[in-house]
Amino acid sequence: MADFDLAIIGGGINGAGIARDAAGRGLKVLLVEQNDLASGTSSASTKLIHGGLRYLEHYWFRLVREALTEREVVLRMAPHLVRPLRFVLPHEPGMRPAWMLRIGLFLYDHLGGRKILPGTRTIDLSRDALGAPLKGRYRYGFEYSDCQADDSRLVVLNALDAAERGAVIRTRTRCVRAERSDVWQLVLEVRGRRDVKSARALVNAAGPWVGLFEQTVLQRPPSEELRLIKGSHIVLHRLFDHDRAYIFQTPDGRVVFALPFECDFTLVGTTDQNFAGDPAGVAPSADEIGYLCNVVNDHFRTTIAPADVIWSFAGVRSLQDDGSNKPQDTPRDYVLALDDEAAPLLTVIGGKITTFRRLAEAALDELAPVLGTRPAWTAKSRLPGGDFPVDGVEQLIAETRASFPFLAEAQARRMVHAYGTRVPRVLGDARTPADLGPVLGADLTGAEVRYLMDQEWAQTADDVLWRRSKLGLRFAREERARLGTFMADAIGNRGAR
Numbered sequence: 001m002a003d004f005d006l007a008i009i010g011g012g013i014n015g016a017g018i019a020r021d022a023a024g025r026g027l028k029v030l031l032v033e034q035n036d037l038a039s040g041t042s043s044a045s046t047k048l049i050h051g052g053l054r055y056l057e058h059y060w061f062r063l064v065r066e067a068l069t070e071r072e073v074v075l076r077m078a079p080h081l082v083r084p085l086r087f088v089l090p091h092e093p094g095m096r097p098a099w100m101l102r103i104g105l106f107l108y109d110h111l112g113g114r115k116i117l118p119g120t121r122t123i124d125l126s127r128d129a130l131g132a133p134l135k136g137r138y139r140y141g142f143e144y145s146d147c148q149a150d151d152s153r154l155v156v157l158n159a160l161d162a163a164e165r166g167a168v169i170r171t172r173t174r175c176v177r178a179e180r181s182d183v184w185q186l187v188l189e190v191r192g193r194r195d196v197k198s199a200r201a202l203v204n205a206a207g208p209w210v211g212l213f214e215q216t217v218l219q220r221p222p223s224e225e226l227r228l229i230k231g232s233h234i235v236l237h238r239l240f241d242h243d244r245a246y247i248f249q250t251p252d253g254r255v256v257f258a259l260p261f262e263c264d265f266t267l268v269g270t271t272d273q274n275f276a277g278d279p280a281g282v283a284p285s286a287d288e289i290g291y292l293c294n295v296v297n298d299h300f301r302t303t304i305a306p307a308d309v310i311w312s313f314a315g316v317r318s319l320q321d322d323g324s325n326k327p328q329d330t331p332r333d334y335v336l337a338l339d340d341e342a343a344p345l346l347t348v349i350g351g352k353i354t355t356f357r358r359l360a361e362a363a364l365d366e367l368a369p370v371l372g373t374r375p376a377w378t379a380k381s382r383l384p385g386g387d388f389p390v391d392g393v394e395q396l397i398a399e400t401r402a403s404f405p406f407l408a409e410a411q412a413r414r415m416v417h418a419y420g421t422r423v424p425r426v427l428g429d430a431r432t433p434a435d436l437g438p439v440l441g442a443d444l445t446g447a448e449v450r451y452l453m454d455q456e457w458a459q460t461a462d463d464v465l466w467r468r469s470k471l472g473l474r475f476a477r478e479e480r481a482r483l484g485t486f487m488a489d490a491i492g493n494r495g496a497r
């Protein structure tokens, strides 16, 4: 008898999504993550829940259709974390012709069974306020729909839901050996201590480490030819005063987004570069930062320099290598490779934040011959805190402020977007600001940090500031240190109890 039906390596969106789906089907699930949840690629994405307009010119219709359909499924699943976003695509003389953009946007509007999001419209950029931040050369453009999400919170809420359905989630736990017979024996390392767990089936959802895990832990040849591709982003003070995003075409054939981010900022990305080595600690190069600054300067009236970059981050994706010349031409679709010679091993390659739910369903279909066929259930499910109408965020903010009148508008808004209907669980029976404990920086209180530590596996200041929230953008160095001390004390007090 194995300890678990299914063990999953990797607490990114794919591992957490599979854990949630499997736990909801009644399987005994173990998820192990070597660092923090979403500490890999799943906190370094462009944060779009999108079909991928650019993918249409590669004829990746299966992926685009699935992703467009999932957009609204994921929006309903987590209306606090995911929000509709309108994108402005300026027509650029000398780049893709207008007829091509029109056909692409027509397909984009109609491929995915769109019900909630509005369709495309043409805009006169010489008159419309949306043209005002841009250089004067643009005459017209198009406005279309996609969504934006908090990628790392999406991972955490999948893990939370999985745990509430019985999954065991072990963070800061690295799988260092995996031996296969009729079951898997996994050697797990936690702070220098070793532990062994067994499982009937194993999923390798190690993201950009998928190949490294095969080589070093499974000690087997790679199941697929892999290509690692790095993408970088920069964050700037807000470049425009409205709530739309821009998508720009660049002369090298890429597209670069400029997205409204965390109220006061603009997120610009991404680059696409081949990558080799260990993805841990991947960071944007000076060249990539310079490239993105140039894209901003080529398109906006404002001029910026690398010194204006407030924060930057990079992520690496592992994709199936089809031999494409350019990184941006490598197919983004996911591949699930099943080896069921003995206890089954399922290897996850690629995948998007957008399609995690479908990927999880497909993974469980693959494993059904061993784990049994149990009905899929996630299509109409809600993630924790997402049990309110898809257009109900403003109403929920108003209700939250009525229940906790001492919350400032911005704080209530931030908390509802993070916790949805679970804000009362974070705030407890607080009646005054003092009841929430010390303010550790920005509007982060001791009560919220304790909730994140007790319920969402946060252990360090970075877990809270960059993956449970983006408050890192608003924290000074001393505040960060103080938060670290507060959390270390809380861990110490727990140990002493």
Ligand code: FAD
Pocket (backbone or CB within 6 Å): 009, 010, 011, 012, 013, 014, 015, 032, 033, 034, 035, 036, 037, 038, 039, 040, 041, 042, 043, 044, 045, 046, 047, 048, 049, 050, 173, 174, 175, 176, 205, 206, 207, 208, 209, 213, 217, 229, 230, 231, 232, 270, 314, 315, 316, 317, 348, 350, 351, 352, 353, 354, 355
């Ligand atoms: P990861 O999130 O990397 O998770 C893998 C985890 O495995 C890591 O946390 C790692 O620590 C852990 N791990 C590795 N080895 C071990 C071990 N031995 N033991 C325990 N744990 C281990 N998709 C979208 O839908 N929208 C976007 O806007 C978008 N933008 C993107 C932008 C960029 C630059 C990139 C690179 C990707 C983007 N994607 C986007 C794609 C998406 O982000 C990724 O496909 C997705 O995050 C991959 O998730 P994952 O769970 O497979 O990998």
